[in-house]
Amino acid sequence: VGExxxxxxxxxxxxxxxxxxxxxxxxxxxxxxxxxRVKLEAETEVGKADQLWNRxxxxxxxxxxxxxxxxxxxxxxxxxxxxxxxxxxxxxxxSRNQHVLIDMDAHKDFPIQVLxxxxxxxxxxxxxxxxxxxxxxxxxxxxxxxxxxxxLPVAILAVGAALKGKSMSAWKSSLDKLQKSMLNKIEDIxxxxxxxxxxxxxxxxxxxxxxxxxxxxxxxxxAQVPIEELARHCMARRLLDQNPATLEEARVIxxxxxxxxxxxxxxx
Numbered sequence: 001v002g003e004x005x006x007x008x009x010x011x012x013x014x015x016x017x018x019x020x021x022x023x024x025x026x027x028x029x030x031x032x033x034x035x036x037r038v039k040l041e042a043e044t045e046v047g048k049a050d051q052l053w054n055r056x057x058x059x060x061x062x063x064x065x066x067x068x069x070x071x072x073x074x075x076x077x078x079x080x081x082x083x084x085x086x087x088x089x090x091x092x093x094x095s096r097n098q099h100v101l102i103d104m105d106a107h108k109d110f111p112i113q114v115l116x117x118x119x120x121x122x123x124x125x126x127x128x129x130x131x132x133x134x135x136x137x138x139x140x141x142x143x144x145x146x147x148x149x150x151x152l153p154v155a156i157l158a159v160g161a162a163l164k165g166k167s168m169s170a171w172k173s174s175l176d177k178l179q180k181s182m183l184n185k186i187e188d189i190x191x192x193x194x195x196x197x198x199x200x201x202x203x204x205x206x207x208x209x210x211x212x213x214x215x216x217x218x219x220x221x222x223a224q225v226p227i228e229e230l231a232r233h234c235m236a237r238r239l240l241d242q243n244p245a246t247l248e249e250a251r252v253i254x255x256x257x258x259x260x261x262x263x264x265x266x267x268x
Contacts, residue, residue: 002065016065028078052079062089069095072103114151121146127160141171148178161264162200174199200264211239212257213266230254
């Protein structure tokens with residue numbers, strides 16, 4: 001969105017911050033300041049908010065994007081100048097919870113719909129390879145698996161990566177698991193998405209890959225986890241099956257495992 005409006009000349013500046021579940025004001029302020037190339041010299045959050053307010057309230061057409069919001073935010077506490085008299089600064093909010101947007105008095109709501117059946121199938125084939133169309137039996141099962149992903153791109157990509165190159169029995173078993181899942185009681189998680197991603201995890205051939213994936217889940221949401229830190233955790237806790245003798249060996253193993261998780265769409 002930011003790139004498109006900049007290219008169209010609708011705004012002079014576009015900055016974004018990922019809010020995430022913790023919604024720490026100082027973290028949001030820091031991200032915005034980095035994008036604006038502003039050094040926040042104030043010691044308190046209030047002082048930093050004043051600096052950001054003055055920087056954004058500069059008469060230019062500014063767009064602030066706050067991504068992945070889980071609860072109501074006070075934009076003034078962050079330093080985002082949203083007032084009736086300010087026509088220059090606009091804010092785009094993204095959230096998986098529509099009630100958050102209502103609580104924040106969003107002027108317009110643009111729901112992101114799931115993919116149509118045709119769009120979902122095209123994405124699934126792109127991940128799998130178009131050869132699924134040439135195998136009648138696989139084609140029918142693949143279609144059924146794709147439908148179970150309910151048009152969710154992250155689920156389609158994760159399941160496609162997990163089943164690529166698998167046997168017909170693996171496809172049938174996976175379809176059966178997706179159809180029989182009963183995880184509809186998990187709050188805030190689409191049960192189809194959860195089971196789709198669980199299937200991708202189950203199909204990881206490497207125990208080390210599963211271990212590193214679970215270890216990554218201990219870090220804060222949207223955190224950039226360094227290979228070095230993962231390797232040190234794995235060494236200290238003796239988590240790797242390959243039992244590396246040195247930290248350098250652990251780094252090599254973890255780097256390879258992280259690449260595997262990325263190809264399986266389990267890590268970004």
